Amino acid sequence: MADLKEKVCIITGASGGIGKAIVEKLSKGGAKLVLAARRLEVLEELKKSLTNKDKVLCVKCDVTKQKDLENLVDTALKNFKKIDVVVNGAGVSSQHPFWEQPLEDIEKVMYTNYFSYVMLSRLVVNSMKENGGGHIVNITSGSVMVDPPPRNFIVYTSLKVALRAFAKGLFWEMRDFGIKITSIFPGVTQTPLTSKLKEVSVDQSRLMEPEAIADTVMFALSQTGNVNPLELAVINQQTPWTKPVIPFKQEHPQE
Numbered sequence: 001m002a003d004l005k006e007k008v009c010i011i012t013g014a015s016g017g018i019g020k021a022i023v024e025k026l027s028k029g030g031a032k033l034v035l036a037a038r039r040l041e042v043l044e045e046l047k048k049s050l051t052n053k054d055k056v057l058c059v060k061c062d063v064t065k066q067k068d069l070e071n072l073v074d075t076a077l078k079n080f081k082k083i084d085v086v087v088n089g090a091g092v093s094s095q096h097p098f099w100e101q102p103l104e105d106i107e108k109v110m111y112t113n114y115f116s117y118v119m120l121s122r123l124v125v126n127s128m129k130e131n132g133g134g135h136i137v138n139i140t141s142g143s144v145m146v147d148p149p150p151r152n153f154i155v156y157t158s159l160k161v162a163l164r165a166f167a168k169g170l171f172w173e174m175r176d177f178g179i180k181i182t183s184i185f186p187g188v189t190q191t192p193l194t195s196k197l198k199e200v201s202v203d204q205s206r207l208m209e210p211e212a213i214a215d216t217v218m219f220a221l222s223q224t225g226n227v228n229p230l231e232l233a234v235i236n237q238q239t240p241w242t243k244p245v246i247p248f249k250q251e252h253p254q255e
């Protein structure tokens with residue numbers, strides 16, 4: 001277990017599958033937590049179940065809105081004076097043949113799964129620099145290792161690829177300030193997100209529990225000194241390595 005006592009951690013997507021599992025592990029590690037999501041009532045319920053609830057703040061935050069992200073950072077700094085860890089975990093799924101993908105869906109995926117990660121990183125790095133270090137963990141996706149991106153997931157996957165590239169660049173740019181960057185690549189995980197996807201839960205043996213992803217985050221945070229786990233993939237043994245992470249019937253009319 002990472003020694004997280006006195007560490008201040010912001011977690012976006014804290015009300016959902018992977019984010020919630022991360023919150024529970026961080027809480028057991030004794031961290032001070034700032035939980036962010038749109039459904040404040042779900043966050044408040046989660047807070048009640050945590051052992052260190054006196055060290056937990058819940059912030060209603062739509063990560064697609066810059067003002068909400070600014071308020072999230074301001075609230076953390078006002079209450080806890082510093083930010084040690086940011087876990088970017090908010091995300092939406094998106095499964096559409098590209099030619100049918102609603103335009104608003106493209107915008108939603110871009111702002112939730114990419115923009116919010118970059119913007120929140122930008123909003124915390126200067127405070128981390130002043131503080132002598134920090135750690136930003138992005139919940140990316142195992143789909144970044146699939147080339148070409150899985151059919152019907154090309155906007156989702158290409159934004160995750162962009163996020164991976166951003167994090168690698170951020171590592172080089174921030175390491176002199178003691179700021180660590182980790183990208184986590186989960187395979188298909190049993191959460192409300194995957195329950196919305198077609199055909200994903202056909203083979204239950206291919207689904208992982210969100211706790212497995214949370215354990216990987218804890219591993220990353222437990223590395224001390226100058227060790228920076230830059231990229232960690234957590235892939236189910238049942239996922240064929242060379243095939244798309246999410247199997248999908250070949251529905252293309254030309255096939």
Ligand SMILES: NC(=O)c1ccc[n+]([C@@H]2O[C@H](COP(=O)([O-])OP(=O)(O)OC[C@H]3O[C@@H](n4cnc5c(N)ncnc54)[C@H](OP(=O)(O)O)[C@@H]3O)[C@@H](O)[C@H]2O)c1
Binds near residue numbers: 042139189
């Ligand atoms: N599950 C998988 O198989 C899998 C695999 C690879 C990668 N991932 C990635 O893991 C991350 C978490 O996914 P999950 O499976 O845990 O999803 P989930 O169970 O559906 O949870 C999504 C979380 O994101 C939050 N969220 C969504 N839109 C938001 C917005 N506009 N503002 C603030 N919060 C927002 C939701 O909270 P509110 O609704 O309360 O706002 C919720 O807490 C995502 O980035 C996803 O791409 C998941």
